[in-house]
Amino acid sequence: MKISSCVLTIVALGGGCTSYGYAQGYPNKPIRLIIPYPPGGGTDTIARPLAQKLSESLGQQVIVDNRGGAGGNIGMEFVARSAPDGYTLVVGLTAQLAVNPSLFPKLPYDPLRDFAPITLLGDQPYLLVVHPSVPAKSVKEFIALARARPGQLTYASSGNGSGAHLAGEMLKTMAHIDLVHVPYKGAGLAMPDLIAGQVQFSFLTHTTAGPLVQSGRLRALGVTTSKRSPALPDLPAIAETLPGYDSAVWYGVLAPAGTPREIVTRLNSEILRVLRSADFQQRFTMAAVEPIGSTPEQLGDYIKSEIARWAKLVKNSGARID
Numbered sequence: 367m368k369i370s371s372c373v374l375t376i377v378a379l380g381g382g383c384t385s386y387g388y389a390q391g392y393p394n395k396p397i398r399l400i401i402p403y404p405p406g407g408g409t410d411t412i413a414r415p416l417a418q419k420l421s422e423s424l425g426q427q428v429i430v431d432n433r434g435g436a437g438g439n440i441g442m443e444f445v446a447r448s449a450p451d452g453y454t455l456v457v458g459l460t461a462q463l464a465v466n467p468s469l470f471p472k473l474p475y476d477p478l479r480d481f482a483p484i485t486l487l488g489d490q491p492y493l494l495v496v497h498p499s500v501p502a503k504s505v506k507e508f509i510a511l512a513r514a515r516p517g518q519l520t521y522a523s524s525g526n527g528s529g530a531h532l533a534g535e536m537l538k539t540m541a542h543i544d545l546v547h548v549p550y551k552g553a554g555l556a557m558p559d560l561i562a563g564q565v566q567f568s569f570l571t572h573t574t575a576g577p578l579v580q581s582g583r584l585r586a587l588g589v590t591t592s593k594r595s596p597a598l599p600d601l602p603a604i605a606e607t608l609p610g611y612d613s614a615v616w617y618g619v620l621a622p623a624g625t626p627r628e629i630v631t632r633l634n635s636e637i638l639r640v641l642r643s644a645d646f647q648q649r650f651t652m653a654a655v656e657p658i659g660s661t662p663e664q665l666g667d668y669i670k671s672e673i674a675r676w677a678k679l680v681k682n683s684g685a686r687i688d
Contacts, residue, residue: 402441404434406554408571437527450624464672483665491589572654
């Protein structure tokens with residue numbers, strides 16, 4: 367990952383991200399943690415345990431609030447327009463913070479101007495999964511099949527501009543194949559059609575795909591990171607067939623712009639404490655997520671660099687909102 371996970375070690379030793387200027391009395395009421403997708407997707411498996419841990423450490427309930435739709439834009443706009451008092455937070459993904467600025471001509475929020483970064487949580491690969499009816503047992507065979515059936519293989523995503531959408535567009539461009547994108551309003555809503563074979567393949571997180579692969583309802587062909595995932599060492603990286611392919615998903619926690627620095631610092635400290643706890647790291651490992659952690663400034667700089675990176679990829683792929 368681009369931000370070193372040693373940040374967690376630095377904080378554990380008492381340096382870097384701590385501050386003693388906490389806002390007096392914060393928090394004194396429940397906090398809402400927005401997920402910009404409907405319930406049932408991979409983001410839930412990260413955000414809900416985080417909310418539970420933060421509830422314990424902050425002494426106030428942290429309530430998960432799923433607000434899906436429009437590629438995550440609805441949830442992000444809600445947070446951007448919320449009071450900057452530390453009581454409305456969001457778990458934003460690559461899609462909302464880095465990809466959507468290049469896909470949506472009139473994005474209802476600005477990832478850099480409208481939010482106060484708190485910390486990068488971690489990143490994880492998507493799994494390229496196919497319905498068992500698809501006669502391909504490897505990425506190489508899948509590409510050959512797509513070339514033999516141009517425009518016939520359909521893939522589901524959690525919405526236009528989602529990480530899964532761009533993972534498919536990147537595969538389409540780099541492999542020179544014709545694939546058909548079918549957007550849904552969240553990964554959970556796509557599952558019935560994928561399991562039924564109404565769409566042939568998708569890009570899912572390990573948490574979502576794992577049980578379906580183990581039960582034989584889906585077949586995993588590869589991961590979207592540049593190298594194999596330590597949590598899934600037997601599953602090849604797509605990059606082993608298509609050198610240079612890299613389309614992971616990362617997660618960050620943000621607040622509305624203007625949130626007092628003392629509150630941002632407090633939340634950064636508490637979230638990093640959660641990230642380095644043994645049980646939470648075990649949860650991340652089970653979900654094939656690499657815990658990272660960062661300062662607010664590092665997350666802000668990272669978002670800037672990712673916006674630039676994805677702008678080039680979107681342009682080169684020709685991806686667009688259908």
